[in-house]
Amino acid sequence: MFQLDDYDKALLRLLQQNNRLTTEQLAEEVNLSQSAVQRRLTKLRNEKVIEADVAIVSPLAAGVGITCVVDVVLHEGSSKSIDKFKAAMKNCAEVAQCYYVTGTYDFVLIVHTRDMAHFEAFSKKHLMDNQNLKHFYTHVVMDKVKVSYNVPL
Amino acid sequence: MFQLDDYDKALLRLLQQNNRLTTEQLAEEVNLSQSAVQRRLTKLRNEKVIEADVAIVSPLAAGVGITCVVDVVLHEGSSKSIDKFKAAMKNCAEVAQCYYVTGTYDFVLIVHTRDMAHFEAFSKKHLMDNQNLKHFYTHVVMDKVKVSYNVPL
DNA sequence: TTTGAAATAAGCATTCG
DNA sequence: CGAATGCTTATTTCAAA
Numbered sequence: 468m469f470q471l472d473d474y475d476k477a478l479l480r481l482l483q484q485n486n487r488l489t490t491e492q493l494a495e496e497v498n499l500s501q502s503a504v505q506r507r508l509t510k511l512r513n514e515k516v517i518e519a520d521v522a523i524v525s526p527l528a529a530g531v532g533i534t535c536v537v538d539v540v541l542h543e544g545s546s547k548s549i550d551k552f553k554a555a556m557k558n559c560a561e562v563a564q565c566y567y568v569t570g571t572y573d574f575v576l577i578v579h580t581r582d583m584a585h586f587e588a589f590s591k592k593h594l595m596d597n598q599n600l601k602h603f604y605t606h607v608v609m610d611k612v613k614v615s616y617n618v619p620l
Numbered sequence: 621m622f623q624l625d626d627y628d629k630a631l632l633r634l635l636q637q638n639n640r641l642t643t644e645q646l647a648e649e650v651n652l653s654q655s656a657v658q659r660r661l662t663k664l665r666n667e668k669v670i671e672a673d674v675a676i677v678s679p680l681a682a683g684v685g686i687t688c689v690v691d692v693v694l695h696e697g698s699s700k701s702i703d704k705f706k707a708a709m710k711n712c713a714e715v716a717q718c719y720y721v722t723g724t725y726d727f728v729l730i731v732h733t734r735d736m737a738h739f740e741a742f743s744k745k746h747l748m749d750n751q752n753l754k755h756f757y758t759h760v761v762m763d764k765v766k767v768s769y770n771v772p773l
Numbered sequence: 774t775t776t777g778a779a780a781t782a783a784g785c786a787t788t789c790g
Numbered sequence: 791c792g793a794a795t796g797c798t799t800a801t802t803t804c805a806a807a
Contacts (some may be wrong), residue, residue, distance in 0.1 A: 468680075468681070469720055477676050479629075479682070482674070482675035482677075483676070484674065485671075485673060485790090486639070486640075486675040487675065488675050489785085490785065491784075491785095499791090499792090500791070500792045501785085501793095502785095502786080502787085502792065502793080502794095503792070504698065504791080505786060506786090506791095508785095509786080513676060516681040516682075517640065517675045517677060518678045518680070519675075519676040519679065520639050520640045520673070520674070520675050521635070521639055521673070521674060521675070521676060521733070521769065521770075522635035522639040522673050523636070523670065523673070524632050524635075524669065524670060524671065524770070524773070525668060525669050525670070525671045525747040526771045527621075527773075528621070528622055528624070528667075528669040529650045529666070529772070529773055530634070530770040533738055534719075534726045536721055537727050548722065553763070553765045556765055557766050560772040561765060562645065562767075563768055563771070564767050564768065565766040566759075566761045566764060567687060567761070567763035567765055567766060568689055568713055568760060568761050568762060569760045570757065570760070571757065571759075572759070573691060574765070575689045575759065579771055579772060581672060586764060587634055588723040590691070594735070595757055604677040605723070606719075606721035606724075606725070606728065607722045607776095608719045610685065610719070610720035612706045612712050612718040612719060612727070613716075614717050614719075614769075615716055616674065616716065616767075616769050617677070617716060617743060618679045618682040618716070619682070619684070619713040619714055620677070620682050620733060642799060643799075643800070643801095644797085644799075653776075653777050654777085654778095654799095655776075655777060655801090656775095658802095659776095661774090662801090714791070731780080762794090
């Protein structure tokens, strides 16, 4: 596994806030030369320490008015039905995140929809009419207190 | 509010996968000139349709071995205690996401820690020893089925 | 006013010491 | 590793629609 030194960590901390900083700006911040920073970035991307570089689009601007957290319980059953549910969630645009978890329910979903009618349609299609599914609890998000994709370094 | 046309949506769809595509590559994909793409990107960033541009760092590479979903119930009480809890979560590096929600509990957290000992320490500090807090349920993530920060367009 | 093409500036990536 | 440099890409300008 790739070993990160303090320079790498400092760079990653900056880049997960803003990956459009120039290598020169980064160099300034972490006290390295531009070329040293350049070399490290290439390496971090090649080694997949940086998994991706993405634009974060405003949900509101994209027409997302409602975000819900949905807890899902499946019927006891084969690992096949679990895999099927996973595949369905992966292919669903409204589902931003899906976690398979231990505890009192099986999956947690973060779901983006335009409005409640859209959520209703989503849940009817993917949750209510799903035979594998025992029940689900919907929690409407009132405040996105913190939504970062950052990892502690 | 900013109105997105089909070109904007196409660009955003590409950029939320990869924001390091050159304006030329984007132009090719969406059938616009390089300068037209350039102008649109500037506008989308100025208008905060693109909220941020970030590097996604591999949790594993950063030493995150455990991700948990934590459901939190606070004691009945003032909006003051809610605000206090929100502020605490915002300032906590282990907490990647925090949602204030309707339903059977008040908050949902996505928490990144190195290992279970680290999670234990986190929960002791921020959850167990918190007087506002009635109880919490921890769900350990077994499979990150889908973790995208993309919004449907 | 908006568009694309060309010129200019800026930033990236490589080579070398 | 840092300094210097050629090469790529972004940004601005400008002429035309």
